[in-house]
Amino acid sequence: AQSVTQLDSHVSVSEGTPVLLRCNYSSSYSPSLFWYVQHPNKGLQLLLKYTSAATLVKGINGFEAEFKKSETSFHLTKPSAHMSDAAEYFCVVSGGEYNFNKFYFGSGTKLNVKP
Amino acid sequence: DTEVTQTPKHLVMGMTNKKSLKCEQHMGHRAMYWYKQKAKKPPELMFVYSYEKLSINESVPSRFSPECPNSSLLNLHLHALQPEDSALYLCASSQGTGWEARETQYFGPGTRLLVL
Numbered sequence: 001a002q003s004v005t006q007l008d009s010h011v012s013v014s015e016g017t018p019v020l021l022r023c024n025y026s027s028s029y030s031p032s033l034f035w036y037v038q039h040p041n042k043g044l045q046l047l048l049k050y051t052s053a054a055t056l057v058k059g060i061n062g063f064e065a066e067f068k069k070s071e072t073s074f075h076l077t078k079p080s081a082h083m084s085d086a087a088e089y090f091c092v093v094s095g096g097e098y099n100f101n102k103f104y105f106g107s108g109t110k111l112n113v114k115p
Numbered sequence: 116d117t118e119v120t121q122t123p124k125h126l127v128m129g130m131t132n133k134k135s136l137k138c139e140q141h142m143g144h145r146a147m148y149w150y151k152q153k154a155k156k157p158p159e160l161m162f163v164y165s166y167e168k169l170s171i172n173e174s175v176p177s178r179f180s181p182e183c184p185n186s187s188l189l190n191l192h193l194h195a196l197q198p199e200d201s202a203l204y205l206c207a208s209s210q211g212t213g214w215e216a217r218e219t220q221y222f223g224p225g226t227r228l229l230v231l
Contacts, residue, residue: 036222043121043225045222102171
């Protein structure tokens with residue numbers, strides 16, 4: 001069975017400092033993993049995706065994530081936060097038998113960026 | 116182009132009204148999804164259409180009725196809703212589905228629904 005745990009419901013950083021959003025997953029199969037961002041009153045935008053190619057995945061807007069199978073983690077990082085990064089971030093796992101590409105969402109991490 | 120469009124952006128309806136939400140994509144995707152998202156929560160899957168056929172219904176009440184007239188269009192018909200149905204309704208599409216499909220879902224901006 002697939003599941004995702006986002007370890008922090010809120011993260012607050014100062015502009016220009018690094019961002020770390022933590023995600024652990026559980027999957028019976030080789031998973032596909034995603035990070036999506038949702039700005040207030042908006043839809044979800046894909047940041048990046050892992051599908052068993054390179055373990056370090058680069059995404060849009062300077063974000064990247066590293067797949068660590070031994071730790072079942074897929075943490076999202078960015079070297080320097082920008083005010084426009086303030087949003088809700090969702091870690092997602094998909095894949096598995098008969099699941100019709102069903103997405104399993106984490107509970108979300110709200111990122112606050114202070115000036 | 117990875118755009119999914121949804122109309123209307125906002126909808127206010129009474130509990131006796133009938134309304135419809137519309138979703139459109141022109142990426143040639145063969146799978147389309149409806150999600151419901153309450154405030155400060157992740158999206159919850161409602162329905163999945165694969166090749167214009169309903170593949171998954173996540174035990175959604177019958178007052179929500181999906182329809183897929185063609186491969187580009189997805190509707191959600193609403194009737195006799197309750198105030199607790201107020202939420203952001205998101206549409207998404209992916210290239211396909213199927214066994215061990217693990218494809219990116221592209222989301223629309225959503226329709227903000229308020230039921231009075």
